Amino acid sequence: MKKATLFFFVALVFVLCKRGEVANIEKRENIEYIFNLPEWAPIPNIPDDNEMTQEKVALGKALFNDKILSRNFDLSCASCHLENLAFAQNISLPKGDEVKVGFRNSPSLINIAYQNNFFKDGGVRSLELQVLVPFETHFEFNLPIVRALERIKNDTIYNQAFKLVFGKEPDVFGLTRAIAAYQRTLIDFSTKYDLVVFEKSDSFNQMELAGFELFKANCISCHQGVNFSDQQFYNIGFDANETDLGRFRITRNAEDKGKFKTLNLRNVALTSPYMHNGSLSTLEEVLEFYSKGGDAPTKSALKPMNFTEFEKTSLKAFLSTLTSSQYVN
Amino acid sequence: MLILNGCRKGCTDELAINFDEKAKKSDGSCLYNMPILNLNFNLLFKNQNLIFDTYYEDYKNRNIAVETFRFYISDVTILATDGSEFLLSEVELVDFSEEDTLWVNQFEYKFPPNKTFTQIRFGLGLNPILNNSDPATFEFNNPLSIYPGMYWVWASKYIFSKIEGKIDNDQDGDADQAFFYHTGFDKYYQSVSPITINLNSTLGSTEQLNIAIDVMDIFNQPTDSINYQIDGQTHTDDNEALAERFLVNLSKSFKKSN
Numbered sequence: 001m002k003k004a005t006l007f008f009f010v011a012l013v014f015v016l017c018k019r020g021e022v023a024n025i026e027k028r029e030n031i032e033y034i035f036n037l038p039e040w041a042p043i044p045n046i047p048d049d050n051e052m053t054q055e056k057v058a059l060g061k062a063l064f065n066d067k068i069l070s071r072n073f074d075l076s077c078a079s080c081h082l083e084n085l086a087f088a089q090n091i092s093l094p095k096g097d098e099v100k101v102g103f104r105n106s107p108s109l110i111n112i113a114y115q116n117n118f119f120k121d122g123g124v125r126s127l128e129l130q131v132l133v134p135f136e137t138h139f140e141f142n143l144p145i146v147r148a149l150e151r152i153k154n155d156t157i158y159n160q161a162f163k164l165v166f167g168k169e170p171d172v173f174g175l176t177r178a179i180a181a182y183q184r185t186l187i188d189f190s191t192k193y194d195l196v197v198f199e200k201s202d203s204f205n206q207m208e209l210a211g212f213e214l215f216k217a218n219c220i221s222c223h224q225g226v227n228f229s230d231q232q233f234y235n236i237g238f239d240a241n242e243t244d245l246g247r248f249r250i251t252r253n254a255e256d257k258g259k260f261k262t263l264n265l266r267n268v269a270l271t272s273p274y275m276h277n278g279s280l281s282t283l284e285e286v287l288e289f290y291s292k293g294g295d296a297p298t299k300s301a302l303k304p305m306n307f308t309e310f311e312k313t314s315l316k317a318f319l320s321t322l323t324s325s326q327y328v329n
Numbered sequence: 330m331l332i333l334n335g336c337r338k339g340c341t342d343e344l345a346i347n348f349d350e351k352a353k354k355s356d357g358s359c360l361y362n363m364p365i366l367n368l369n370f371n372l373l374f375k376n377q378n379l380i381f382d383t384y385y386e387d388y389k390n391r392n393i394a395v396e397t398f399r400f401y402i403s404d405v406t407i408l409a410t411d412g413s414e415f416l417l418s419e420v421e422l423v424d425f426s427e428e429d430t431l432w433v434n435q436f437e438y439k440f441p442p443n444k445t446f447t448q449i450r451f452g453l454g455l456n457p458i459l460n461n462s463d464p465a466t467f468e469f470n471n472p473l474s475i476y477p478g479m480y481w482v483w484a485s486k487y488i489f490s491k492i493e494g495k496i497d498n499d500q501d502g503d504a505d506q507a508f509f510y511h512t513g514f515d516k517y518y519q520s521v522s523p524i525t526i527n528l529n530s531t532l533g534s535t536e537q538l539n540i541a542i543d544v545m546d547i548f549n550q551p552t553d554s555i556n557y558q559i560d561g562q563t564h565t566d567d568n569e570a571l572a573e574r575f576l577v578n579l580s581k582s583f584k585k586s587n
Binding site for chain 2: 049119123124125126128129132133135136137144145146171172173175176177249250252
């Protein structure tokens, strides 16, 4: 979307206001954003200072997709969170400003609204604070937020939209709140798994069912809940050399070295490559990794699961039922 | 009329700027020219005022130049002889930059009159509550906003102090290496030992309180000497021990000056 919805909202206000009364924009009530959730789905926690409105979500979506936020006008949030890949990316590590490479794989943003903390080390404690990261990171947008705001202020539509939504000119508060609000709308509970387990309107085939039983027996202690994540941190013996210290980077607790957050498995069949550094290319490789209990068993919280080929195939079939309906051919 | 004058309400305190000599009963309206305290931080090198981007000779025949130096202090409090305390400020960003920034090394406060204050204390860095703030919720001129560049976005935490500069090891006029100490994290928040002062506050007065930091003191404390030629770079997460050493030494380097 190239600001189309945003333009609609701003244009609507201009029509509603008499000429010369643009200031009335600041007084207009925004329209509440209503989540379209199935009855069984939890309601996301919304911060007190970032109530959801349709106008704010439209503004956030426009900003999410806009490359003016990057130093060289060549990157947006959507560059590394592609909608057709469940808002993930199909390369191991993201490439940012001047093709500088990041050090962790881009996660899917589907159902990000349910997370308590962000990044694979959990270092960022709100979706609003996460918005700050790409600006101040040299291998992402690499554009100081002050300069990004200058660009936004120079854009008439954005300027009016911020006044409409926040009653003031573009600032850091509005920027972080708008993009976070949009990201909270990236919710999906339309998978075959949802139809079978929650809606009771479909059924697994034999292979999927076998995989589901294996999943419950071996994986669900960490990959639990409607988003298949307990949001805790584990060392699963992945990076034997500990080139990325994971949770330790934040807590400085030696016991947290090599621990990474349990990731949401929704759309996992779409979001290869895998693991925190994107070094496993396929689900087969991931299942093999778990089967042997990790690369560094002495450090791993995993026990070897010793899956047979049939078990790996059935687990993969089950994991494929976690794909949102819009991505199923 | 006599009855009305007898009931007149107003400010009955002679020390107030709106003292009403005809008032017989106080109505709580008194206004005062509260004493003003100017708290000034001065940056020195071997007891001389330091100028940024200028080389100074250290104790090992090397030249160093400071290019950036800023740090947070929090819970800035003065203590009076009567046992009372007065919080001057919850947080300040002390910035010695000579360029035009919003943050400074001089602060002005109103403080209580008719007391003698003998100590000032503050924390170096941000206490854990302040360190958990969301910088996006502060206006651009607030020290806790994102604008001073004192926030680690990847950790949702503030940078307590930043000092950056260059070293000319052979004194040939060319920089040979850079030094920087970017420090933070809750567990390295430092309580600076109370500094002895002598402030008598009277209504309408302006008092000066000068605190000096000598760069050489930061690197040459009796308890720990930091050789910036060897131990010269830390972002804290990549050299935690050095960051802690720097903060401890800095916390010991504040001195009252004239």
